[in-house]
Amino acid sequence: MDNYLNRMRQQITKRLDFIGRACMLFVEAVRFIPTLPKQWFRVIDHAFSMGYLTLPIVGVLSFFIGAVLALETGYSLANFAGAQRYLGNIVGLSMCQELGPVMTALLLAGRVGSSITAEIASMKVYQEVDALTTMNIPPARVLVMPRLVAIAFMMPILTIFSVIIGWYGGAVVSQHVDFIHLDPNIYWRGLKSLVEFESVWDGLVKAEIFGLLIVLIACNEGLRTQGGPREIGRAVTRAVVASMVAVLFLNYFITKIQL
Amino acid sequence: MHASQQNQAESKRQPVSVRVDQVSKRFGAQEVLKNVGFEVEPGEIFVIMGPSGSGKSVLLKNIIGLEVPDEGTVWIDQLDASKRETHSQVLTAMVFQSGALFNSLSVFDNLAFYPREHELYDEGTLKKKVDRVLEMLSLQDAAEKLPSALSGGMRKRVAIARALMMEPQLLLYDEPTSELDPIMAATICEIIATLRDELGVTSVVVTHDRDVASSIGDRVAVLMHGSIRKIDTMDKLKAIDDSEIKEFLNPEVNLKHPRFKTQ
Numbered sequence: 001m002d003n004y005l006n007r008m009r010q011q012i013t014k015r016l017d018f019i020g021r022a023c024m025l026f027v028e029a030v031r032f033i034p035t036l037p038k039q040w041f042r043v044i045d046h047a048f049s050m051g052y053l054t055l056p057i058v059g060v061l062s063f064f065i066g067a068v069l070a071l072e073t074g075y076s077l078a079n080f081a082g083a084q085r086y087l088g089n090i091v092g093l094s095m096c097q098e099l100g101p102v103m104t105a106l107l108l109a110g111r112v113g114s115s116i117t118a119e120i121a122s123m124k125v126y127q128e129v130d131a132l133t134t135m136n137i138p139p140a141r142v143l144v145m146p147r148l149v150a151i152a153f154m155m156p157i158l159t160i161f162s163v164i165i166g167w168y169g170g171a172v173v174s175q176h177v178d179f180i181h182l183d184p185n186i187y188w189r190g191l192k193s194l195v196e197f198e199s200v201w202d203g204l205v206k207a208e209i210f211g212l213l214i215v216l217i218a219c220n221e222g223l224r225t226q227g228g229p230r231e232i233g234r235a236v237t238r239a240v241v242a243s244m245v246a247v248l249f250l251n252y253f254i255t256k257i258q259l
Numbered sequence: 260m261h262a263s264q265q266n267q268a269e270s271k272r273q274p275v276s277v278r279v280d281q282v283s284k285r286f287g288a289q290e291v292l293k294n295v296g297f298e299v300e301p302g303e304i305f306v307i308m309g310p311s312g313s314g315k316s317v318l319l320k321n322i323i324g325l326e327v328p329d330e331g332t333v334w335i336d337q338l339d340a341s342k343r344e345t346h347s348q349v350l351t352a353m354v355f356q357s358g359a360l361f362n363s364l365s366v367f368d369n370l371a372f373y374p375r376e377h378e379l380y381d382e383g384t385l386k387k388k389v390d391r392v393l394e395m396l397s398l399q400d401a402a403e404k405l406p407s408a409l410s411g412g413m414r415k416r417v418a419i420a421r422a423l424m425m426e427p428q429l430l431l432y433d434e435p436t437s438e439l440d441p442i443m444a445a446t447i448c449e450i451i452a453t454l455r456d457e458l459g460v461t462s463v464v465v466t467h468d469r470d471v472a473s474s475i476g477d478r479v480a481v482l483m484h485g486s487i488r489k490i491d492t493m494d495k496l497k498a499i500d501d502s503e504i505k506e507f508l509n510p511e512v513n514l515k516h517p518r519f520k521t522q
């Protein structure tokens with residue numbers, strides 16, 4: 001029993017320690033924002049690989065999420081005469097407030113978070129980070145800050161893209177599946193009647209927080225890595241799991257605040 | 260901030276001293292350094308020799324501030340080496356045993372990294388400086404290559420070149436000649452000596468090579484099992500009456516040694 005309590009205490013201390021370090025890293029990185037004019041080339045580089053190259057997969061994912069959402073809901077509503085007219089409203093709101101931001105974030109954790117951790121962890125393991133330190137160049141300045149800025153720019157773009165493609169996926173299914181057969185005009189009118197600028201904005205705010213969080217966790221895990229190459233793999237796993245859990249957990253609370 | 264750093268470095272370009280004061284370092288249960296103490300004079304070339312695993316690299320990391328001693332302190336000109344500020348007041352650089360090159364950058368960009376980040380020169384001057392250092396180490400043809408496309412010895416030379424680009428006052432070399440042919444090793448020795456003669460750079464050189472130690476080392480320290488066994492000039496060390504040091508410095512190849520019996 002005592003043993004169990006001890007282990008639990010250790011686990012909690014470890015989590016708190018992790019959160020504390022991540023916060024410190026964030027503050028340190030933010031302090032280097034004045035060096036941004038000299039580091040645009042890094043920001044653009046990261047924005048390209050984290051954002052632009054992620055667009056296609058975000059598109060595919062969002063299309064099918066919108067599509068399956070319309071399919072499921074349309075099927076359930078088939079028994080209620082006329083209820084399918086509200087498909088646009090349903091898909092419209094769920095995409096922009098929940099599914100768009102959350103799915104984009106989860107995808108980002110897998111695709112971008114993992115590659116950031118792998119890159120930084122290998123720099124740590126092969127002493128490149130040590131070399132930076134001996135050059136009086138803090139890793140937070142050249143490794144973390146540009147990535148945070150890049151994701152801050154790209155996350156809204158990715159999310160809006162995801163939302164629009166998701167809406168479109170819903171529209172395609174509503175129009176062409178035989179047990180729904182909804183006039184696209186009705187779909188889009190319903191969507192417009194319910195989705196306000198504020199709903200989209202709430203989704204974007206959420207996504208922005210998720211994006212920064214994922215990159216921060218990924219950088220932090222990378223910089224904490226110690227030991228040999230095997231640790232790189234472990235760090236990647238930890239970063240992806242931690243950021244996915246953090247996204248889902250935070251999503252609940254942010255949604256509650258935004259309601 | 261960086262411009263002032265440069266000015267500081269220029270105005271303070273006097274040779275620096277290093278004092279390792281009773282430093283101990285543990286990793287878990289293993290005591291890697293035990294009460295290590297010595298002083299390196301300003302402008303001296305101080306060589307550290309010792310068997311593999313005796314703690315040489317760990318000692319250098321304590322001097323450059325990457326590791327913090329459990330006990331004792333390393334002083335660089337009265338400044339505590341474990342504090343990061345020390346290393347911007349006194350410019351220190353280290354040639355890592357593994358090279359620690361930036362793997363995603365070309366050789367040229369590796370060399371240019373420090374001056375660019377600290378905005379020391381304009382691109383034209385920078386290119387000239389990098390080209391000169393590359394030439395010193397016969398690396399002209401490798402400028403555009405990535406570290407993954409280099410041989411072990413080339414990587415070592417790039418690591419040295421990158422440290423030279425920092426124009427440090429204190430330079431720590433972790434086995435600078437270990438992967439080089441004798442001619443290149445001699446060139447490295449010349450560079451280390453020239454830096455001292457012309458710029459007053461203080462050097463601490465970890466090496467396994469007795470020729471390197473005797474040709475450039477003002478003094479040589481023998482580190483064994485984490486403690487300093489002896490500090491003296493190479494000639495005196497060779498003549499010393501300590502069987503362990505003697506065997507370390509003048510090993511005899513004995514193929515008939517019982518160790519090598521197959522049965």
Ligand SMILES: Nc1ncnc2c1ncn2[C@@H]1O[C@H](COP(=O)(O)OP(=O)(O)OP(=O)(O)O)[C@@H](O)[C@H]1O
Nearest residue numbers: 286289291309310311312313314315316317318356
């Ligand atoms: N980060 C670390 N964690 C745990 N043990 C370490 C660490 N770094 C070094 N050691 C241990 O400290 C001892 C000394 O290591 P060090 O790298 O200083 O040896 P060395 O004298 O440089 O050897 P070589 O000549 O082979 O490079 C070794 O036994 C090593 O296992």
Ligand SMILES: [Mg+2]
Nearest residue numbers: 315316356433
């Ligand atoms: Mg070593």
